Amino acid sequence: MNMNSPLVQHLSAREGYDRWAEVYDDENNPLIALEERHLPAVLGELRGLTVIDLGCGTGRQSARLARAGASVTAVDFSEGMLARARGRADAAGIRFLLHDVHSPVPAPNGAFDRVVSCLVLEHVDPLLPFFAECRRLCRRGGSVVFSAMHPAMLLRGISARFTDPATGAEVRPRSLPHQLSDFVMAAMGAGLTLDHISEHAVDEELAQRCPRAVKYLGWPMLLLMRFTPAAAANQSRA
Ligand SMILES: C[S@@+](CC[C@H](N)C(=O)[O-])C[C@H]1O[C@@H](n2cnc3c(N)ncnc32)[C@H](O)[C@@H]1O
Numbered sequence: 001m002n003m004n005s006p007l008v009q010h011l012s013a014r015e016g017y018d019r020w021a022e023v024y025d026d027e028n029n030p031l032i033a034l035e036e037r038h039l040p041a042v043l044g045e046l047r048g049l050t051v052i053d054l055g056c057g058t059g060r061q062s063a064r065l066a067r068a069g070a071s072v073t074a075v076d077f078s079e080g081m082l083a084r085a086r087g088r089a090d091a092a093g094i095r096f097l098l099h100d101v102h103s104p105v106p107a108p109n110g111a112f113d114r115v116v117s118c119l120v121l122e123h124v125d126p127l128l129p130f131f132a133e134c135r136r137l138c139r140r141g142g143s144v145v146f147s148a149m150h151p152a153m154l155l156r157g158i159s160a161r162f163t164d165p166a167t168g169a170e171v172r173p174r175s176l177p178h179q180l181s182d183f184v185m186a187a188m189g190a191g192l193t194l195d196h197i198s199e200h201a202v203d204e205e206l207a208q209r210c211p212r213a214v215k216y217l218g219w220p221m222l223l224l225m226r227f228t229p230a231a232a233a234n235q236s237r238a
Helices: 013-024 031-042 060-067 078-088 125-135 180-189 204-207 212-215 231-237
Strands: 009-011 050-056 071-076 095-098 112-118 138-149 172-173 192-201 220-229
Touching: 009 013, 013 078, 013 138, 013 172, 031 112, 031 138, 031 192, 031 204, 031 220, 050 060, 060 071, 060 112, 071 078, 078 095, 112 125, 125 138, 125 180, 125 192, 125 220, 138 204, 180 192, 180 220, 204 212
Parallel strands: 009 172, 050 071, 050 112, 071 095, 112 138
Antiparallel strands: 138 220, 192 220
16 A cells, blocks of 8 residues: 555654644544543542643543643643643643653652553653553552553554545554553553453443444453552662
């Protein structure tokens, strides 16, 4: 296939999301609908906690975290996505940072009760230094929570993508085909202990709400993982 045919455009993650920003919140995205159904239970009570949202995009989760009573720092490297997040009516009080999460975040060790990264892992390469940075940012007793497109979706050739209304082209920000074992091994190498893992498939209710999901009925679409900083690693590095 021609990688740059008018029908499919492969872009860097940053450029892809800069383009996606304009319509990101308008899509009836089944992955997001599924995540919003299951993530709150994994995040737990947030009132009074400090939370960092890595790869915050248009601020969808950052705003939810803030509404739940957390003090939120929201990080993204796409100016387009961050501009949308800053412009939200419910963004007051959220600290925004334009930053590439492949580099250390300018915050002290253990600064956050929750380190959250939603639907970003497929763009992170390599995983281990990112997981190590998440562990560094997480206070002892806190947790690191990831949502991700389920690796089984990759078996169907699916990765993050959108249709650019200006050109009609399908735009694909660069994604990596991480497997479940890649996540688990990177977390182990980074000193994170797995505390929760769940896989969520498309059901009838979701398929009715999001017509795009009908063809994935019964197929795992979403992966949720929660980790805690391993005690020994935390003691030696914090
Ligand atoms: C699928 S969107 C998810 C946005 C938001 N977390 C959500 O769940 O709605 C992925 C986001 O990750 C951001 N991202 C990807 N790679 C990044 C990196 N290396 N540093 C910072 N942000 C990144 C993109 O700019 C985009 O906003």
